[in-house]
Amino acid sequence: MSGEKKRHVIPGEVITSGPYRAEQNTIQVGDKIVSTIVGLSDVHDGSVRVIPLTGGYIPKDDDLVIGKIASHSSLSWTADINSCYVGMLPASDVFGRDYSSSADDMTAKLAKGDLIAARIVNADMTRDPLITISGRELGKIDSGELVKISPNKVPRLIGKRGSMIQMIESSTNSQVTIGQNGLLVVSSEDPNGLLKAIQAIELIEEQAHVANLTDQVNEMLESKSE
Amino acid sequence: MGGRDTDIVLLDENGIRCDGRKVNETRKVTIKAGVLKNANGSAYIEFGDNKILVGVYGPRDVHPKHMSDTDTGILRCRYHMAPFSVGERKNPAPSRREVEISKVIKEALEPAVMLKEFPRTAVDVFMEVLQADGGTRCAALTGASVALADAGIPMRDLVAGCAAGKAADAVILDVNNEEDQAGQADLPIGYMPNLKKITLLQLDGVLTPEEYKQCIEIGIDGCNQVYEIQKKALQDKFFASGEKQ
Numbered sequence: 001m002s003g004e005k006k007r008h009v010i011p012g013e014v015i016t017s018g019p020y021r022a023e024q025n026t027i028q029v030g031d032k033i034v035s036t037i038v039g040l041s042d043v044h045d046g047s048v049r050v051i052p053l054t055g056g057y058i059p060k061d062d063d064l065v066i067g068k069i070a071s072h073s074s075l076s077w078t079a080d081i082n083s084c085y086v087g088m089l090p091a092s093d094v095f096g097r098d099y100s101s102s103a104d105d106m107t108a109k110l111a112k113g114d115l116i117a118a119r120i121v122n123a124d125m126t127r128d129p130l131i132t133i134s135g136r137e138l139g140k141i142d143s144g145e146l147v148k149i150s151p152n153k154v155p156r157l158i159g160k161r162g163s164m165i166q167m168i169e170s171s172t173n174s175q176v177t178i179g180q181n182g183l184l185v186v187s188s189e190d191p192n193g194l195l196k197a198i199q200a201i202e203l204i205e206e207q208a209h210v211a212n213l214t215d216q217v218n219e220m221l222e223s224k225s226e
Numbered sequence: 227m228g229g230r231d232t233d234i235v236l237l238d239e240n241g242i243r244c245d246g247r248k249v250n251e252t253r254k255v256t257i258k259a260g261v262l263k264n265a266n267g268s269a270y271i272e273f274g275d276n277k278i279l280v281g282v283y284g285p286r287d288v289h290p291k292h293m294s295d296t297d298t299g300i301l302r303c304r305y306h307m308a309p310f311s312v313g314e315r316k317n318p319a320p321s322r323r324e325v326e327i328s329k330v331i332k333e334a335l336e337p338a339v340m341l342k343e344f345p346r347t348a349v350d351v352f353m354e355v356l357q358a359d360g361g362t363r364c365a366a367l368t369g370a371s372v373a374l375a376d377a378g379i380p381m382r383d384l385v386a387g388c389a390a391g392k393a394a395d396a397v398i399l400d401v402n403n404e405e406d407q408a409g410q411a412d413l414p415i416g417y418m419p420n421l422k423k424i425t426l427l428q429l430d431g432v433l434t435p436e437e438y439k440q441c442i443e444i445g446i447d448g449c450n451q452v453y454e455i456q457k458k459a460l461q462d463k464f465f466a467s468g469e470k471q
Contacts, residue, residue, distance in 0.1 A: 008465040010457060011338075011375050012383030012420040027340075027382060029421065036340060036380040038464050053464050055378020056266065056285070058344070084285040084347045125345050126296065152378075209465075 006042055006051075009035035015048055016041075025050035053209075057083045057151035057181040059123040066141070066179035067131065069114045074101040077110055079118065079131065082151070082181040087118060087131040094133065115141040115185065117177055141177070144187030147198055149205040151182035156208045157201060164204070164214060171221045172197040196221065234404050237394035244404050245274075252388060252400040252448050257369065257459035259376045265352075267377025269459065273365035274402060277357040280366065280373040285347035293348070299341030300348045303332040305366055307355040327363045334367055334387070334416035334426035340380040349379055360403030361389045364414050367426060372456050376463065383418035384456050385425055388448030390415065390441035392433060397440045399448045413441045417449035 009015055017032040025037045026048050035041060039050040059065070059081065067079030067087050079087040092099045094109050110116065117138050118131040133139045149157065158165050158178060165176055174188030174197040184201065188194040200217050207213055234244050241249055253274030262268035265281035272278075288294035305327040309315050320328075331353070341349065351373065353366040364387030371385040391401035393409030401412050411433050416426025424446075433441060 008461065010384070010460045011381035012418065014420065025380060029382075034382070034420065036382060037378060038375055038460055052378060054267070054376060084287065084344060125343075 006040045008039075009041045009050055010038050011036050015050070016043055019046070021047040023047045023049040025052060051155070052152050054152065057081070059083055059085055059087075059120050059129040060180070061120055061123050063120045063123075063180040064137075064178070065118055065120060065131070065181040066146075066177065066183035066185060067116050067118055067181075069110050069112055069116065071112060072106050072110070074106075077106070078128075079116060081118075081129075081131070082148070082179075082183055083129075085123075085125075085128050087120070088128045089116070089118065089131050089133065110140060115146065117141055117179070117185070137177070141185050144175075144177070144185040145194060145198060147184045147186055147201055149182050149184065149201065150208075151180065153205050153208045154178060154180055154182060156213070157184075157204050159214065164217065167214070167218060168197055168200045168221065171218075172200070176201075234408060235394075236405055236408060237396050237398075241396075243393075243398065243402075245402055247400075249396055249398045250444055250447070252451055253402065255368075255452055255455045257372055257455055259372050259459045259463040265373075265377075267373045267375070267379070269369045269372040269376060271365055271369035271372070273361060273368070274400070275357060275359035276355070276362050276365045278362065278366050278369050279354045279356060280369040281352045281354075282349065282370070282373040282377040282379070283352075284349035284377070285341075285344040285379070286350070288346065288348040294346045296345055297342070299344035299346070301332055301336055301339060301341060301351070302348055303328045303335065303351045303353070303370070305331055305353045305355070305363070307358060307362075311355045311358045327366070330426060330428065331363060331367050331370060335370060335374065335385055337423065337425050338371065338381045338383055338385050338418055339374060340382060343380060349374070349377075358403075360406040361401055361414070363387070363426075364389050364416070367416050368452055368456060372459050375460055383420045383423075384453060385416050385418055386449040386453040386456060387414065387416045387426065388445055388452050389413060390445035390448065392431065392437060392441070397437055397444065399444045411437075411441075413438075413445060415442070415445040415449060417446055417453075419450050419453040 014032045022028040033048045035050045039052040065081045067081040070078045070080045077089040081087040121130045123129040172193040177185040256272045258270045261270045267282035269280045367387035389401045390413045392411040393405040411431025413429045
């Protein structure tokens with residue numbers, strides 16, 4: 001069941017009533033499901049959610065984010081992850097369990113201003129979210145161009161099952177690391193490809209609300225390549 | 227309880243008020259959402275001759291740190307009148323009245339915003355009155371609620387504000403400056419239209435129980451009219467250009 005058509009909603013607006021589960025950005029008031037945010041309502045398989053059109057990034061477990069090292073204490077680094085919370089990266093995550101604050105030099109591994117691709121391990125909101133850089137595709141980012149977009153437009157950039165980003169990557173011969181927090185790192189051997197990929201990302205950010213965006217992006221990518 | 231003496235005829239024999247409105251008519255309200263680039267959310271509201279700019283920041287780190295709450299985010303509001311907002315220059319230092327209005331607006335917005343989702347953070351709302359003409363607290367509340375929605379702060383409902391009152395022995399909607407000065411009562415109302423709940427209720431003056439009931443009734447009606455404009459402001463900003471996905 002694909003559910004009802006997506007609708008524009010604002011806070012307080014009733015999306016539907018009946019036996020639905022109230023999920024992301026919705027609340028249940030009596031038998032009605034009400035939106036709490038400006039966005040697009042999505043009724044699907046007995047659940048209702050609202051895809052936000054505005055607002056900042058709120059860390060969620062298992063999200064891949066791109067962060068910038070802001071500072072470090074003797075036990076952990078803090079990273080700016082473009083959110084109201086800072087990411088905590090424990091030193092033991094990098095040095096292993098036998099980390100000793102006297103023997104290991106933290107700044108040698110990660111200095112202030114370094115970019116990292118990290119995964120959120122624990123975002124229960126009682127403390128600052130815990131992040132890790134051990135894992136595939138994670139760790140310090142050495143090269144590439146940092147691009148910032150609105151975190152709400154990340155799903156649009158990725159597209160259905162990654163279609164949009166794959167199209168950009170293949171036609172510009174570049175690699176894009178997408179952080180769910182709206183920070184992206186674009187890298188390419190070919191400077192023109194890099195430029196074009198960034199332009200395509202900026203186009204998506206501007207035109208995120210428009211239908212058949214894929215065609216538009218495709219057109220733009222092809223026109224410049226001639 | 228007659229209000230101040232004035233030469234202005236607050237209500238003529240045809241039931242028309244000093245600014246040409248009927249008793250149950252609000253002033254012209256226009257709202258524009260997202261007017262400031264540097265704030266996370268913003269709104270500009272014209273409520274008759276009131277002109278108010280609202281900026282919202284957050285959720286963000288709380289400073290000073292001791293104000294933060296581990297269970298919930300906090301809401302901080304600042305209502306301020308620009309020195310040029312009134313006839314005689316107003317001292318820009320926060321007055322007793324501004325501190326009070328900041329507090330009541332904060333308490334009127336708190337039932338709507340869902341800050342439990344962002345513990346240890348603060349949401350700051352700055353309301354700057356550029357031009358005042360009576361009823362600024364309702365106008366500021368209305369604008370603040372649009373700016374909060376624009377910032378993407380989760381809310382149970384928007385809060386619409388509109389005052390009712392009494393002037394020349396008649397119950398009137400949306401009290402303007404003259405009616406506030408020379409009238410008999412002013413009853414600002416903050417209202418969540420979908421939840422049908424009142425979040426702000428103040429009364430300056432004297433009303434009979436019957437008049438009070440009438441004031442609440444037309445006040446809520448006024449809030450519903452204001453709500454439609456709030457709704458339109460948000461729709462214009464977010465949904466006007468382009469089609470749906």
